[in-house]
Amino acid sequence: MSQLEEFLQEWNASSPFVSVHTSGSTGKPKPVRAAKQAMLNSARITCDFLGLKPGDTTLLCMDLKYIGAKMMVVRSIERQLRLFSVAPTGHPLSDQSLAHASSVAFDSSAVGLPSPVPGLPEVVPTSFSLVAMVPLQVYNSLLVADEATRLRQIRHLIIGGGAVDNYLVQALKDFPNAVWSTYGMTETLSHVALRRLNGPSASEWYEPFDGVQIACDGDGCLVIDAPQVHDGWLVTNDLVETKTVKTADGQHKKQFRVLGRKDNVIVSGGVKIQIEEVEQSLRPFLSRPFAVSKRSDEKFGEVVVLVTEATDLADVSEICMNALPKYWVPRHYLHIDKIPLTQTGKIARGEVLRFVTQQNP
Numbered sequence: 500m501s502q503l504e505e506f507l508q509e510w511n512a513s514s515p516f517v518s519v520h521t522s523g524s525t526g527k528p529k530p531v532r533a534a535k536q537a538m539l540n541s542a543r544i545t546c547d548f549l550g551l552k553p554g555d556t557t558l559l560c561m562d563l564k565y566i567g568a569k570m571m572v573v574r575s576i577e578r579q580l581r582l583f584s585v586a587p588t589g590h591p592l593s594d595q596s597l598a599h600a601s602s603v604a605f606d607s608s609a610v611g612l613p614s615p616v617p618g619l620p621e622v623v624p625t626s627f628s629l630v631a632m633v634p635l636q637v638y639n640s641l642l643v644a645d646e647a648t649r650l651r652q653i654r655h656l657i658i659g660g661g662a663v664d665n666y667l668v669q670a671l672k673d674f675p676n677a678v679w680s681t682y683g684m685t686e687t688l689s690h691v692a693l694r695r696l697n698g699p700s701a702s703e704w705y706e707p708f709d710g711v712q713i714a715c716d717g718d719g720c721l722v723i724d725a726p727q728v729h730d731g732w733l734v735t736n737d738l739v740e741t742k743t744v745k746t747a748d749g750q751h752k753k754q755f756r757v758l759g760r761k762d763n764v765i766v767s768g769g770v771k772i773q774i775e776e777v778e779q780s781l782r783p784f785l786s787r788p789f790a791v792s793k794r795s796d797e798k799f800g801e802v803v804v805l806v807t808e809a810t811d812l813a814d815v816s817e818i819c820m821n822a823l824p825k826y827w828v829p830r831h832y833l834h835i836d837k838i839p840l841t842q843t844g845k846i847a848r849g850e851v852l853r854f855v856t857q858q859n860p
Contacts, residue, residue, distance in 0.1 A: 502563040503584050503603065506572060510535065520564045521685045533566065533688055540727040541688040542570060542577040544708050548693070549655050549677075553579035555628035560584075560591030560636065562842055567659055570689040571631050576605050583623060589639045591632065592646040597623050626652035631681075633660035634667060635844040641670050650674075657681050659690060660843040662775065664782050672697045680705075682757070684735070688728045692755070704742065704754040713753050715741060720761055736761045738773070763848065768799040770826045777803065777827050784818050785809070788838045790846045792855045794831060802830035804855050810834055833858055 509517050516532040545551075557580045561568035568587070575582040582603050585596040600623050630653045632640075637658055640646040650656065651674050658667075659681035671678045678697045682705045683690030692705035692713075707713055712724040721739040724732050738758040743751050759775035766772075777791045789807040796802040809815050812832040819828050839850035 501584075501601070503559065503572065503601070506563050506569060507603075510572075510576070517569065519566045519569060519685055531685060533569075533685075537728045538570065538573045538688050539577050541691075542574040544710070544727065545570075545690070546574055546578040548708060549629065551578050551580065551628060551655075554581060556581045556583065556624050556626075557629040558583050558585065558591065558627045560587060560596070560630065560632060561660075562587040565660075565843055566685045566689050567631055567633075567843070571629075574629070575603075579605050580628070583627070589636060590643065590646060591636055592640050592649040593643065594645070625649075626654065629653075629655045629657070631657045631659060633844040634658055634663055635661070635840075637667060637671075641667075651676070655679065657690070657693070658696070659683065661845045662779075663696065664779065666782065668696055672701065682755075686729060686733055687723065687725055691723060691725045691728065702754075704756050706752070706754050713741065713755055715739065718761060719758075721755060721757075738764075765793040765801050765803055767793075767796075767801050767803060767826065772803060772827055777823065780823055780827070781805075781819065784822050785815065789815075790838050790848075790851045791829070792848070792851045794855055796830070799830075803827060804831045804833060805829040806833045806835050806838065806851055806854065808835060808838060831855075 506517070515535055517535060517538070518530050519533045521529050521531060551574070555578070557571060557575055559568060559571045559582055561571070563569060563572070572582065574580065582605070583600045584602070585591050585600050588596055590596060602622070626649070637650070640650045653676060655677050656674070657679045663680045674697045677695065679693045680696055681690035682692040691711045692707040694703065694705045695701045710725070710727060714722045716722050716734055719738050721735045721737045722732050723729070723735065738761055739755045740758060741753055741755045743753050746752055759773035763774035764771050765774065774791045778789075781789065785807065787807055787809040789805060789809070792804045792806055793801045794804045805815065805819065807815055812834060816832055833855065835854060839847040841847050
């Protein structure tokens with residue numbers, strides 16, 4: 500039985516809940532329960548925002564253990580979309596992936612049974628109305644001409660499950676159709692806010708969906724009230740900046756920009772250093788995969804550590820000294836064969852930190 504068949508079986512069962520795994524970016528993935536009605540509410544909000552209609556096409560190309568993939572199916576159920584499914588690989592738009600696509604259609608009863616689809620080019624559409632990918636899938640697709648062409652033809656491309664760096668932003672800015680970065684988590688049943696990455700409305704600021712309220716707690720972390728998908732206020736670990744903007748109809752609405760995670764702050768000699776900001780500053784200069792972490796230090800309390808797949812650590816050190824402010828420069832450089840990632844493509848921070856602590860100072 501395929502992942503999609505298993506999920507549809509669980510969805511059509513009598514329980515009002517389905518099982519979802521957290522991403523595991525800060526620790527071991529864990530199963531949680533998600534209410535089907537809340538998932539349908541979330542799906543309706545996204546479909547309304549994007550203007551999706553029955554019969555539109557969508558592509559499922561992520562692992563169905565996680566909320567982002569499950570919500571692609573639920574959106575198809577809620578809006579009666581034609582769902583095409585491929586294996587969750589790094590190249591979901593390749594000829595090989597699409598040649599093994601299967602499809603499922605949903606009616607108003609929200610019950611669908613998968614049926615096989617012949618290979619290219621007779622049945623699989625040349626473009627999709629909606630596709631959700633993690634950043635690594637988008638990056639890989641851009642490297643292959645045919646896949647990049649298909650990527651550009653997607654009407655709404657939503658990118659979640661990890662940070663979208665400047666390289667991707669630049670590569671996507673001239674796409675003819677809408678490209679979105681999502682903000683959400685398992686607890687909010689996928690995203691509750693979007694920001695455009697291309698076109699005249701491109702922005703660093705996320706706009707929450709209608710009905711979603713945001714605020715900041717005393718530490719500057721985002722607090723979300725999304726009553727249709729989550730009971731009560733949800734306190735996140737994301738440090739944000741907020742602003743209020745006036746909409747076209749004269750209403751005032753809050754937007755937010757993510758600065759980094761509260762638990763990704765390094766306090767070195769009294770200076771607070773945000774790990775994501777250091778990584779963002781280094782990405783244009785370091786060609787090999789890397790991650791920034793920390794280590795305890797008797798003098799400074801904590802110091803910055805850079806873990807990289809590069810082998811010439813002296814060269815990496817020189818780049819860091821030239822590219823970073825003085826207080827951000829790593830005190831230690833460590834080689835690793837492969838930067839650990841979660842199944843959704845995020846840096847597995849907990850594993851990186853364990854690797855750092857196991858090395859000799």
